Amino acid sequence: MGEIRTTCPYCGVGCGVLAAADGTLRGDPEHPANRGRLCSKGTTLGETLDQPGRLLHPEVDGKCASWEVALDEVAEGFRKALAEHGPQGTALYVSGQLLTEDYYAANKLAKGFLGTGNIDSNSRLCMASAVAGHRRAFGEDLVPGIYEDLELADLVVLVGSNLAWCHPVLFQRLQAARAARPSMRLVVIDPRRTTSCEGADLHLPIAPGGDVALFNILLRHLHVRGFRSEAPGLDTALAAADGETGLDPALLATFLDWFATTPRTVTLFSQGANQSSAGTDKANAIINCHLLTGRIGQPGAGPFSITGQPNAMGGREVGALSNMLAGHLDWDRPAEAEALRGYWQTPNLAAGPGLKALDLFRAAGEGRIGALWVMATNPAVSLPDAGRIREALRRTPCLVASDCTRESDTVDLARIRLPALGWGEKDGTVTNSERVISRQRAFRPALGEARPDWWAIAQVAARLGWGDAFAWAGPSAIFREHAALTGLARPAARAFDISGLADLSDAEYAAMPPTRWPVVRRGEQGGRLSPPARFVPTPYRPPANAPSPAYPLVLLTGRLRDQWHTMTRTGSVPRLMAHSPEPAAAIHPADAAGLADGSLARIESPWGEATLRLRHDPGLARGGIFVPMHWTSRFAPSARINASVNPAVDPISGQPELKHTPVRLLPAPMAWHGFLLARRSLGADLADWTALIPVGAALWRHELAGTEPPAEAFARLRALVEEPEAAWVLLEDPAAGLHRAALLRDGRLLACLFLAPDPAALPRRDWLIFLFAEAAIGSAARRALLAGALAEGPAPSPTLCVCHGVTEAVICASIARGANTPALVGEATRAGTGCGSCRPEIAALLTKTPVPEPA
Incomplete structure (x- = not known):
């Protein structure tokens, strides 16, 4: 099989991808969104296809089960919740990672047949x-x-x-x-x-x-x-x-x-x-x-x-937010609700909006939700006040999680785990931020027993007695039903109408090119819209929780260039971890309260706390702290910042206040700081503070800090990586608090461990990582390793351009030779010629690196 046209599963840009079964891929030059371009995450999609940690088989109560048993358990859980709590005791929490067909099936089950408005999406956090x-x-x-x-x-x-x-x-x-x-x-x-x-x-x-x-x-x-x-x-x-x-x-x-x-x-x-x-x-x-x-x-x-998720728009189209009906129909127009009831032929249509995300999980924590099905998202990490969210998930009697990965904090908590298809195995549609509907096509067989989300939903619906309404032969049938629904007679006109696609044959659906809505008649395609509009008064209101003497700083959370949401896809890709490998908090130096750049600091709010590496950033406005939201229990348990984020929401949209949490900054005193490089992952629970970082195909970096005596920590950590016929080379200076060790077998480096009283006393990791690629290291390298510094030659430089693996040192050298623009740097090094997301950083280097005067 040659290249297959599909769509990137990351952000709402909706880039086209040409992918082959072996995982090689490139940007689709014919897709209108990207015209052949891909970002660093899109470029490395092939490296995510065979990740360890796939959820390959259904599980019930922690044990492998057949699909029949698992689906029976899901149906029984929802049946019991309906009996004990009524429709409002059931809920679904879904995701912009779902395809539109999956989204449609989930919304139809919840609002049309369970009779509850309690289906919300992680788009509640985004759009x-x-x-x-x-x-x-x-x-x-x-x-x-x-x-x-x-x-x-x-x-x-x-x-x-x-x-x-x-x-x-x-x-x-x-x-x-x-x-x-x-x-x-x-x-x-x-x-x-x-x-x-x-x-x-x-x-x-x-x-x-x-x-x-x-x-x-x-x-x-x-x-x-x-x-x-x-x-x-x-x-x-x-x-x-x-x-x-x-x-x-x-x-x-x-x-x-x-x-x-x-x-x-x-x-x-x-x-x-x-x-x-x-x-x-x-x-x-x-x-x-x-x-x-x-x-x-x-x-x-x-x-x-501009949306954050690949199919946030598609979820909105099918009504998979708790306050919306399918096809942009509204409850406040009774004739539209009746039209939908008739179209779905259901007596159970939800009577009105359900609970928005934070209210939904609050209800679960209070014991009012008997069955909750979470699909393709990780609310245990992503929602604010995340400690309370975790407790709510634990309290839910029937918690179901559908996901392609086992490496999720939410999946850990689920009683029933259902293996979903991953990108490259799915077949359906997504809609990007400019209303373009694109096909995601399968180009690989499903792994293990993974199945489509829409199929699992239909199977549960059948067990609850509604099989005829969910008897789709495939995603094309769901798409036709969805498209036809958008043409229902309405008291008020809607721009969203794709009824012109409702009679696509299976072959036409399979071949459907990127298409922008509205599509009222076949062959048409939407363009810019000039809708009737009204002004809305917007009196200024300050953020819900103001700073105070006890919590004088403002926490903003956000994203990193190369990471995606809770790192379930990107976290295990070494190239994507190279740019920002540790969880860090950025703060203006004048607000750092004397804490040094690179030290560990604790961020506390009235809702929780997190410990992160502190980075001084003069580009951040005074009074603020910026922290990426990505880290999870898998990678850095103490750095899960959303446990500290305040749960205030917009009173209209229900979207959380993720950009304004009052916090205070405190030192995080540790008896020692260190790192362990090993040829296998030892997990993220090695010390009081751990950050787990993949750095190669079989090499893991563990950043560590702890409160136990350094000598005890040194012995404990060495014991974790000892291997038969391997020997330690040691250097210890207890008085200075320095402990260094390298584990070798036949000259091959298996692990190295460094501890010091201060992070600034630790050597750079880059050049040590390169020693692991050697079949055997010589005596000079061993001496340098224990000395913590190279005897001669420059240390390896961090990677700046992920697409082409170009380091900062190579870029600076090209600038020093006369490449005085980002374009010339790209010609000399290829840096910035892939996705281009490193070009602003190249521009910043150009302002710092001396450029020779013309001869």
Whole structure:
């Protein structure tokens, strides 16, 4: 079999991929989203296909079971929950990792036949505020613009979006457009100076939570400048447009002027805006400014919500949020609910919205949920106040988890575990952020006993007596049902209509090219949308929990360039761990309370705590701490930051306040710090603080710190890696607190262990890692190993370009030889010529590395 056209399973850009059964892949040059580009995560997808830790067989109560037994147990659990608690005692928590067909089946089971609105998605953490903002402004959840608008715009404003890291393919499209049209401007509105700021024309370091105030000021400014609109609600919105930003007046004035004088303006907003107790108002404050200037649905203009997950949009289309019905239908229009009831031929349609994510898990913790089915997501890690979430999962009598991996904190807690298909095995559709429906196609056979999520749902439905309504022969039949549903007669028109695809044959579905909705008739394809809209008043409200003398700092959580959600796919790929291998907290040096760069620090909030490596970052606004949200019990148990995040939510969208938690910073005193390099993983429970890092096909790095006496820790850790016929080479200086050891057999390095009283006294890991590749190391290398430093020659440099494996030292050397632009560095080293997400870092190096004067 040759290359198969499929779609990347990571972010909402929805890149096309050409993949082969052996795992080799490349970007699809014909896909409209990426035109052949892939990011670092997409480039390494082939390295995730045969990961250890796949869930290959059903499990019940920790033991392997047949599918028949496992499905019977799921059905019995839901049957018992219905009997004891009624429909509201059942729930599903699903994910933007599901295909639209899986999502549709899950929503139909919950809302149509279990009779509960209690189906919510991890999109609640990602896009719920944008959804609510769209619905308030446009009467429907829709994104008016398309990706091409980012290239046609004369001004692009990024709000709460580190596009360079989180959606790098779009960022590269934007940067290519800027290179072709130097007059094009980029503004970044973010409390952090992120990589997206490199080369930006303006950075507004707004305080967390200040976005509504900024766009309220912009709305008033635009009105003063003479902009008018006939859309309803303008006077009310202007009257409510209050708030102060605290921004430098000159920076603010520049932004206001640029926005007012640039007709082709796109405002792209993402999690930094959405993940807020005022997230819905942030979306509407942005939309208000575009509505007043008429910049909606025009080429190069519009508010643009960019999603985090590959199929967040598809989940919204099928109604897999607790407050939505399928096909953008609404409960508050009774005729639409009746139309859906008739279409599904069910007497059990949910009477109204169900519980949003945090309320759902709160109900589970209170014993009100008897059966909960979690699909393709990891709420034990990803939700705020995660300690309480874990306890709620433990309390749920029938907790079912469907996933392709066994390496998930949530799967650990589940009573019933169902093996789902992984990427490359799935077959269905996803919808990206510009409303393009693309096919995910299988190009490998299913591993073990893994099955499609929609199939497992249909099997449970049949056991509960509803088999006829779920008797699909395959995903194409589900897609046709979903598409036909979107054409139901409605009292109010909807832009979302793909009924023109409802009669696709199986062959046409199999061959379906990327298609943007709406598709009302076959052969048509949607473009920009200019929906009727209204202004929505957005009075400024401060974040739900303000800093205090006890908790004076503000915690923001976010993402790293090369990691995905809770690392279940990316965490075991050495290339993706190379860029940011340890869980770290970034803080402005003036806020570090005397704690050194590289030391361990404890971050505490009223809800929990986490211990992380502290990194001084002058690009972070004073008063804030930034921590990536990815680490789990598998990789760094003490660094699970969402245990500390406050559970406040937006009152309209229910989206959590993930960007504003009051915290305090404390030292994390340890008796020793160290690391262990070994040819196998020893897990993440080796010491009081552990970070587990894959660094090669058979090499693992364990970063460690502990409170036990160093000599005892040294002996205990050595015992974990001892092997027959291997010998230790030791160097110990107890008075200085130094303990070093290397385990060798026939000259081959099997493990090395270093302990010191301070992390700064430990050697760099890079050059030690290279010694493990040698068949045998000589006496000079052994002496250098125990000395903790190379006797001669430069130490290996960290990898900066993951796509091509180019180190920082190689890039700096090319700059020193005269490569004085990112393009010239790319020509000399290939760095930045893959996904391009390292190009901002290359640009930063160019400002630091001396470039020789022309001869």
